Amino acid sequence: MYTAHERERERERGFMRVFCLPRSTMAYNIVFVASFFLLRFNFSEAQMVPAMFVFGDSLVDVGNNNFLDLSVAKATLPYYGIDLPTKKPAGRFTNGMNAADFLAKKVGLPTSPPYLSLVNEFSKNKMSFLTGASFASGGARILDRTDPYAFQSVHLTQQVDYFSTVYEDLYIQLGSSGAERLLSKAIFAIVIGNNDILGYFRSSDLRNETTPRQYVDSMVLTLEAKLKYLYNRGARKFVITGIATLGCCPARRSETKNEECNEEMNYWSVKYNEGLVSMLHELKSDLKDLYYSYFDSYKVLLNFIQNPAAYGFVEVKAACCGLGTLDAEIFCLPIANYCSNRSDHVFFDRVHPTEATYRIFVDHIFDGSSQYTFPMNMRQLVAI
Numbered sequence: 001m002y003t004a005h006e007r008e009r010e011r012e013r014g015f016m017r018v019f020c021l022p023r024s025t026m027a028y029n030i031v032f033v034a035s036f037f038l039l040r041f042n043f044s045e046a047q048m049v050p051a052m053f054v055f056g057d058s059l060v061d062v063g064n065n066n067f068l069d070l071s072v073a074k075a076t077l078p079y080y081g082i083d084l085p086t087k088k089p090a091g092r093f094t095n096g097m098n099a100a101d102f103l104a105k106k107v108g109l110p111t112s113p114p115y116l117s118l119v120n121e122f123s124k125n126k127m128s129f130l131t132g133a134s135f136a137s138g139g140a141r142i143l144d145r146t147d148p149y150a151f152q153s154v155h156l157t158q159q160v161d162y163f164s165t166v167y168e169d170l171y172i173q174l175g176s177s178g179a180e181r182l183l184s185k186a187i188f189a190i191v192i193g194n195n196d197i198l199g200y201f202r203s204s205d206l207r208n209e210t211t212p213r214q215y216v217d218s219m220v221l222t223l224e225a226k227l228k229y230l231y232n233r234g235a236r237k238f239v240i241t242g243i244a245t246l247g248c249c250p251a252r253r254s255e256t257k258n259e260e261c262n263e264e265m266n267y268w269s270v271k272y273n274e275g276l277v278s279m280l281h282e283l284k285s286d287l288k289d290l291y292y293s294y295f296d297s298y299k300v301l302l303n304f305i306q307n308p309a310a311y312g313f314v315e316v317k318a319a320c321c322g323l324g325t326l327d328a329e330i331f332c333l334p335i336a337n338y339c340s341n342r343s344d345h346v347f348f349d350r351v352h353p354t355e356a357t358y359r360i361f362v363d364h365i366f367d368g369s370s371q372y373t374f375p376m377n378m379r380q381l382v383a384i
Contacts, residue, residue: 073139292381
């Protein structure tokens with residue numbers, strides 16, 4: 001009897017033998033290869049979905065920004081990645097794995113690779129989109145125009161445009177029915193909006209141009225248009241997170257009296273989340289075969305802050321890595337202080353969570369109760 005690993009090796013050998021057949025059998029080869037890919041979609045028990053496509057910001061970026069020449073928003077220096085097996089930075093803005101890694105692990109997939117790594121001219125795995133791709137980019141926003149900082153990011157509009165190339169490639173590889181089947185079963189994870197809110201409150205120009213209410217409404221409407229675009233290209237299952245308690249991250253606390261949360265920023269984070277939830281409900285009413293799981297990251301992070309011991313945390317205000325007040329005046333650089341008890345901290349740097357925080361977040365996303373994850377959790381979404 002073969003082990004699971006041996007069975008996988010045999011399937012791979014069978015696939016490679018196709019290319020050793022005479023040229024006269026080329027037409028047969030094409031049919032065989034197509035059938036092979038379709039059979040692979042009857043994925044193993046450990047693999048719960050065929051693919052995962054990730055859109056978002058630095059909370060789920062797994063290295064796209066490393067391929068942006070002009071970007072300074074890169075997790076390429078110590079002490080990012082210090083708790084990964086390699087102990088080296090790997091494009092994740094935390095000490096170890098981030099939400100994208102844990103989400104993939106939950107459904108038995110490898111982490112969706114950075115899209116820009118797959119289309120890079122030096123890539124050894126060009127156009128390998130069959131198990132998904134990540135379009136997430138540190139600093140990304142829903143609204144392209146809200147970029148008060150000087151660094152380069154791939155914003156949501158461009159991320160969705162990149163997906164269009166993946167969509168076309170899948171149709172070429174798998175044919176219409178094969179691509180539609182993969183996309184209908186795949187998970188589309190969307191974690192974005194944080195930088196829009198942060199950018200608004202750091203830009204006097206934006207605040208003079210539009211009210212906070214107009215701004216968050218524009219965020220919701222823009223995201224709705226992108227969801228419809230993805231739906232029209234085969235996406236059916238979405239995991240979407242709200243904005244967390246942004247006003248309570250170390251960077252914002254360090255700017256307030258007594259190191260308290262920035263309540264105005266938190267208020268508009270809540271208002272955006274309310275608009276997002278309402279929009280998703282209406283979208284589901286219009287598109288009957290669209291399914292989603294919404295994660296209330298605001299409520300969960302607030303629980304960490306208000307009752308840290310219940311989740312294994314000790315430090316909820318200060319960053320693990322940084323300098324200055326609350327170690328939050330600079331990002332995690334080689335000159336920064338970094339803590340040895342990283343699993344005790346909610347935040348790794350001035351705005352990003354630790355691996356420990358991400359792990360609990362994803363546990364809630366995948367198996368959480370309706371108090372935090374609705375109208376279903378991710379496990380229930382996958383089963384549809």
